[in-house]
Amino acid sequence: MSTTDDHLRFFPYEEPYPNQREAMDRVDNALARGQDVLFEGAPGTGKTLSALVPALSHAREHDRTVVITTNVHQQMRQFVEDARAINAVEPIRATVFRGKSSMCHIDVDYQECQTLRDTTRSLVDDQADREQLEERMEQLTDDLRDDGDGSAAEARQAVAEELDALDDDIEEATNTCDYYYNNLTGDTDEFFSWLFDDVRTPDEVYEYAGSRGFCGYELLKEGMENVELVVCNYHHLLDPTIREQFFRWLDRDPDDVITVFDEAHNVEDAARDHASKSLTENTLDAALNELDETDDSRAEPAENVLRAFAEALRATYDDRLGYGERESVGENWTDVSIANDDRRDDLTLAFLDRYEGSGIRAECDLALQLGRSLDEDYEDAYKNGEATTRRECQTLQAAGFVSAWMDGGAELGQHPVVSVRRDAGTDEVYGRAELYTCIPREVTEELFGEVYASVLMSATLRPFDVTKDVLGLTDPATLAYGMEYPEENRRTYSVATPALFASERDDPATQETVASTLADAVRFTPGSTLLFFPSYGEAERYHELLAGDPELGTLLLDGSGQDTEQLRTRLVDSDDAALFTSLWGTLAEGVSFDDDDARTVAVVGVPYPRLSERMEAVQDAYDRAFADRSRDAGWEYAVEIPTIRKTRQALGRVIRSPDDFGVRLLLDKRYTSADMGKYSVRDAFPREEREELVDIGPEKLKFAMLNFYTDHDAYDGQPPEP
Structure with missing residues (x-):
């Protein structure tokens, strides 16, 4: 059987479109070399299967996972249809992944969910430990009854004390998630059998799991090991932090992952958005209030540096809003110019003018240290039931941004921006500082360098040399097919x-x-x-x-x-x-x-x-x-x-x-x-x-x-x- 015939077993239809067979062969050859592919094909000419069929064939032969991604909702539905068609002729293990917020049954944010997971897992571990200790208690009681062994009496007393402590911990474990608890304690075999019987959408997973009291999102994460195909959104790959977690859920090293980007002409803007950082005036004010409540020696230097930045931000946009402009500010963010050709931006200059202290870097470091400490305290308070919600540390967010602003604001490709908007509730104008990332390869070059290979496909990728430069690709194979219809x-x-x-x-x-x-x-x-x-x-x-x-x-x-x-x-x-x-x-x-x-x-x-x-x-x-x-x-x-x-x-x-x-x-x-x-x-x-x-x-x-x-x-x- 030829290589072509081998990968065509994943092709779900009777006959490929014109050029589709050649495209599959060329993608297959590039993957065999570990080479990235830039693939342009006219709309409606079967690009998805041209990339997916050889990628799946390669992944099965070499024990790798294919991750296909898009930022267009309709394309996500098309991926599911194509994956189901493939599964009908050549069974594959596939999952369709979506962000947690749209799949949560109790509607909490990401950080709170993470804490609930930890507290729930701790509860289940404590309950398991309690069962073991109870069995040990019964054994020691029997030993004591049989021969009155003094050592058994001492051991029994120690176990009783451990049981009392565990009972207290279990009773205090109030901030937990019932759905995740059922994941950890229930029988999920039926769910996974159902999940891999076909290609299931996130909505289907949400309904099926929820009706049985499970958290479908966490079960999806658990079931991603050993899958051959994952369908997801851009942010799972373009956000470096999320990508690291995502590959961990896959139980894959990056070199065992093949990425396929659809509508890849959008990767440039999407990567730019993921790399940009921002900090609102509201977060700064919340951080200052947080520090005012904090009895810690690091609070004073942290407040000193953050207050100077907050005052500089307000002064900067006040100076930029001319007569009548403040009244015209709406509910959408509007940029005000602060950049200068021959020196740092006006916000940085205003910050330096207002700052008085032992050093911005030193006080930012102290603020970051304090922020991490406060964040751990909030985590513990939520886990222990002392708080009903998981509080976010505003000091940590603000200090991290100010450090990044001072370190990176003058670098090539980092553009400092101030924006303003009107709060719909208070009708007050407030500001935001942002480090806007101009060159997307700062995000994408690392991604494409660490995975085994990537296929970027679109109807509009040419000129290829520009795409290669902008995204930081090294020597990709290039394929271009025009419209072959009459x-x-x-x-x-x-x-x-x-x-x-x-x-x-x-x-x-x-x-x-x-x-x-x-x-x-x-x-x-x-x-x-x-x-x-x-x-x-x-x-x-x-x-x-x-x-x-x-x-x-x-x-x-x-x-x-x-x-x-x-x-x-x-x-x-x-x-x-x-x-x-x-x-x-x-x-x-x-x-x-x-x-x-x-x-x-x-x-x-x-x-x-x-x-x-x-x-x-x-x-x-x-x-x-x-x-x-x-x-x-x-x-x-x-x-x-x-x-x-x-x-x-x-x-x-x-x-x-x-x-x-x-x-x-x-x-x-x-x-x-x-x-x-x-x-x-x-x-x-x-x-x-x-x-x-x-x-x-x-x-x-x-x-x-x-x-x-x-x-x-x-x-x-x-x-x-x-």
Whole structure:
């Protein structure tokens, strides 16, 4: 049997898609070498199985575990479906893992759960010890009755004293978890038999375990040893602390783990979020109150350094909020600029100006020592039943952050930020300090270096050299497969509408041209239409401009506060709806629109992200980190390439199978072959996608769409009149 045939036993369907067999072979070969893989494949072409099938085959042969992960909820459901299909043809041991908070039957936070676990386990251990001592007591009583041995009497007295002490401990063990207690004392064989009989979702585990009085989350952790496949969220791998625990639950060394990242173009931002650290003014105030209640010699230096930082934080954002700006602060965090080009940031300078003491580092160390001591006290109080909840040590959190701020705030890739928001309860404005991580490879390079191999897959990973640089990969294998579905089933038009520069978007003539072109696109689509804009504001603008046209059917508007799943359902259920949304929203990737669910998709403008200080910081960090790769690495790596990736993701929402057909539109002259100089973005697309772009004037689009859809007999009845 060949290697290919060997791993194909995990392939659950009759025949692979075009290129899928080759992709599986190439991934299999890379894994045999322990080599990472960057794998780009067009939407709907079977990337998941192309990676999963050879990964599972390799894992079984070499006693490794495959961890497949995504940050898109719909993809998690797809993983479960694929794993169940595999399990039906080749049984595998698989678990689907989710965070504790969504699976807790008593609704406590992570730290409190950890303490409840410890106290519950101690209770069970004490009860087991008590049973052994009772057996020993009975034996000694018999010995004493039989021969009146004095040594037996002394031993019996010692055991009785131990029993009394254990009884006191057992009686005082009030802060325990009944569900976890049942895990430790009950018969869980039936649960694990059920768990591995199929691939179970976290919701199914929650219900099944909960109905039997067990904690499904802890049983999942216990059952992860010797599994071949784990499905989980990004944070289980990207958070270094969680990852260490996660591998321990797997009972695996990192070198025995193969990671598969889906939607891997999102790893950059996700890693950046996991690496960033923050501290709110509320936590600082709570830490100061905690220290005020503490009778410890270390409290005074700890209070000295934390109070100076708290005062500096308040003074910094007060100075930055101009006339009327404080009143306009809302409930979402808003950044205020504190960075300087030639010296440390304004918060650090304000802190140094206010601080008076024996040394920031020395007093931070004392604060950390005291914080750890207080945290242990809170733990003991909860375990012993002296407190009904597990108190968190605010001093420990605050001191840890201030230490990190002073040590790392000036390092390359660490950008200091202050933000403000309004408390919904008190209506007061308060602040937050944050160390924003600009270069994600500081998180990902360690991960990819320690696991056996990783497969990163997406419809939009190219250019591969940029992905490799940004994530810190060493010599990965690269695979790229374009859309293999019949080319006659799709048209991709680059429409020469005016270039939607920010300065041009308010021009009435520009708006009229774009609105008219969008109206044509919606009217000549036999089915529903997806319209992606640079922002929700632009989506709302054109929704209003088209709302009065009765020929356009149902017009749906997405927004930051909308239920996107409800909107998606309304679009799918309609015969002729159009959805106006942002390219940076949740519907631009990871969501399939099959057949009439969406026949036409349009990206309006070149949707560069909103320019912000954070984005400028990322650009600056990339300029310095990758200066030897590109003359303009900051713009290219941080702005242009991510924007084109998002655009390509949006275009991929339609044409999801070989029989599907549709039209994809790019509305902006910068997408065309016209001479736009440095503003042109056409060359940022992969070559084969550029070759499919058909330039067209906005006035001719309706005729082109009419001809295409007529050729596919797509109209139900008479087609619309041009």
